[in-house]
Amino acid sequence: MSESTQKEKQKAYEKYVKSITPSHSLPLNMCKAFVTGGLICSFGQLILNTVSSMGADKETAGNWCSLLLILLSVILTGLNLYSRIGKFGGAGGLVPITGFANSVAASAIEYRAEGQVFGIGCKIFTIAGPVILYGILSSWLLGLIYFFIKFMEVIR
Amino acid sequence: MRSGILLGKASIAFSSPVYIQSCASVVGSKEGNGPLKDSFDMICDDPMFGEKTWEAAESTMQKEVATLAIGKAGLTPGDIRFVFAGDLLAQTIASSFGIAEMGIPFFGLYGACSTMGESLSLGAIAVSAGYGQHILCATSSHFATAEKEFRFPLGYGSQRPLSATWTVTGSGACILGAKPPHPRNTVGSSPLCHEEGYAAVTGITTGRVIDFGFRDSLNMGGCMAPAACDTIRQHLQDFDLTADSYDAVITGDLGLVGQRILLDLLKQDQIDLASVHQDCGLLIYDNDSQDTHSGGSGCGCSASVLSALLLPKVASGIWKKILFVPTGAMLSKVSFNEGAPVAGIAHAIVLEHIPKTKEA
Numbered sequence: 050m051s052e053s054t055q056k057e058k059q060k061a062y063e064k065y066v067k068s069i070t071p072s073h074s075l076p077l078n079m080c081k082a083f084v085t086g087g088l089i090c091s092f093g094q095l096i097l098n099t100v101s102s103m104g105a106d107k108e109t110a111g112n113w114c115s116l117l118l119i120l121l122s123v124i125l126t127g128l129n130l131y132s133r134i135g136k137f138g139g140a141g142g143l144v145p146i147t148g149f150a151n152s153v154a155a156s157a158i159e160y161r162a163e164g165q166v167f168g169i170g171c172k173i174f175t176i177a178g179p180v181i182l183y184g185i186l187s188s189w190l191l192g193l194i195y196f197f198i199k200f201m202e203v204i205r
Numbered sequence: 206m207r208s209g210i211l212l213g214k215a216s217i218a219f220s221s222p223v224y225i226q227s228c229a230s231v232v233g234s235k236e237g238n239g240p241l242k243d244s245f246d247m248i249c250d251d252p253m254f255g256e257k258t259w260e261a262a263e264s265t266m267q268k269e270v271a272t273l274a275i276g277k278a279g280l281t282p283g284d285i286r287f288v289f290a291g292d293l294l295a296q297t298i299a300s301s302f303g304i305a306e307m308g309i310p311f312f313g314l315y316g317a318c319s320t321m322g323e324s325l326s327l328g329a330i331a332v333s334a335g336y337g338q339h340i341l342c343a344t345s346s347h348f349a350t351a352e353k354e355f356r357f358p359l360g361y362g363s364q365r366p367l368s369a370t371w372t373v374t375g376s377g378a379c380i381l382g383a384k385p386p387h388p389r390n391t392v393g394s395s396p397l398c399h400e401e402g403y404a405a406v407t408g409i410t411t412g413r414v415i416d417f418g419f420r421d422s423l424n425m426g427g428c429m430a431p432a433a434c435d436t437i438r439q440h441l442q443d444f445d446l447t448a449d450s451y452d453a454v455i456t457g458d459l460g461l462v463g464q465r466i467l468l469d470l471l472k473q474d475q476i477d478l479a480s481v482h483q484d485c486g487l488l489i490y491d492n493d494s495q496d497t498h499s500g501g502s503g504c505g506c507s508a509s510v511l512s513a514l515l516l517p518k519v520a521s522g523i524w525k526k527i528l529f530v531p532t533g534a535m536l537s538k539v540s541f542n543e544g545a546p547v548a549g550i551a552h553a554i555v556l557e558h559i560p561k562t563k564e565a
């Protein structure tokens with residue numbers, strides 16, 4: 050069989066499988082993600098407002114907000130409850146800071162049996178690693194762009 | 206004496222039946238709450254099986270199932286000539302560590318979720334050739350070790366697509382031999398020595414690795430159905446049979462999606478399997494109430510359903526002749542990340558009811 054007909058056959062099979070495979074309803078999933086993500090962020094706002102009303106400045110209040118959300122997510126992961134939030138909320142549970150904390154804590158728990166160094170040490174960022182690496186890379190790129198714009202005196 | 210005849214491209218018909226002398230199944234609590242809950246030999250509510258790691262838990266499960274099968278046949282580990290065993294973990298550690306303590310000469314196998322078919326095939330070939338009175342075939346899978354090996358840490362909050370299957374925490378084992386099982390073993394009546402007859406392997410068709418270029422590892426049914434189709438078609442051709450020669454054709458873990466694809470693909474070859482087809486992955490769970498999406502999967506899925514449901518039905522003569530087709534998806538984390546497609550494989554085992562009068 051020539052390569053092109055084989056590729057066509059593969060494509061046809063892929064298309065056929067896709068057509069008979071059931072999938073989650075996208076609008077419903079988006080609603081669930083909106084509600085879940087929204088609730089997490091509203092809770093964050095609640096922390097922010099409470100801490101501010103207790104007299105903290107904006108930066109300190111922000112720190113408390115991140116700190117408490119991460120703590121809560123890690124505790125829920127340890128109790129095997131965060132995976133349920135993720136299952137229900139999809140990206141709504143994944144995108145906020147709590148999802149990031151969940152991915153780190155879940156890896157730490159899973160690989161604990163393989164030791165402190167080669168288990169937890171090497172594998173704790175298995176899922177979160179790419180986010181950290183490319184997060185830093187993109188901030189570096191943006192910084193470079195900012196530098197050139199400033200250098201060319203487009204902005205002051 | 207010829208021990209069997211080579212048929213067609215990929216099959217062997219054994220000249221005398223290879224009897225299944227005993228079988229056993231051990232499963233976890235989710236499987237123990239499923240539709241087959243009354244058929245398993247042991248249901249362990251502790252997912253760790255009393256161990257400290259998931260891998261050790263799976264090894265223990267496989268050791269338990271081997272011990273049970275050997276005990277149910279009225280044998281001791283010293284009576285077993287060889288063991289053919291496998292699992293889903295890298296370097297098949299669950300089998301090698303689990304069986305190690307028993308001191309039985311060991312062949313470790315990897316055929317992904319089709320491993321039970323692979324071990325039964327090799328075991329039957331060995332028995333048929335006269336290389337062993339008793340040969341043990343065992344496989345296992347564990348939900349937690351499989352998630353860790355192929356997907357994400359358990360506590361990670363992700364969404365499973367509806368095409369995904371749920372890896373069975375379970376293990377199954379069979380003891381093959383040239384003679385029918387004794388009516389009584391040391392403990393009680395032999396489960397596979399029914400008053401009507403016995404269950405035996407009478408033929409095999411070995412599968413090829415079939416690659417349709419499909420890449421979605423969360424749609425295992427789509428990856429494996431072409432292989433099941435190829436093996437079943439080859440089997441019917443080699444043995445010159447039609448689908449209605451069988452009371453049931455039972456695939457390993459195609460699930461809802463894979464079943465649909467298999468039936469459609471076979472229809473293109475003018476083979477109508479719809480009335481006799483069943484799937485172990487659909488038998489072991491109630492998909493709707495147990496939230497298992499497309500069905501069960503894993504080596505332990507077909508192995509435990511074979512031991513708990515299929516073999517007793519064949520031994521008692523409810524089914525006279527069935528085709529057992531465990532299906533596997535060939536991939537590793539590395540091959541998946543490197544963009545390689547997920548190929549499938551399926552091995553067919555002919556299981557026949559041998560009435561007592563025909564006893565040699």
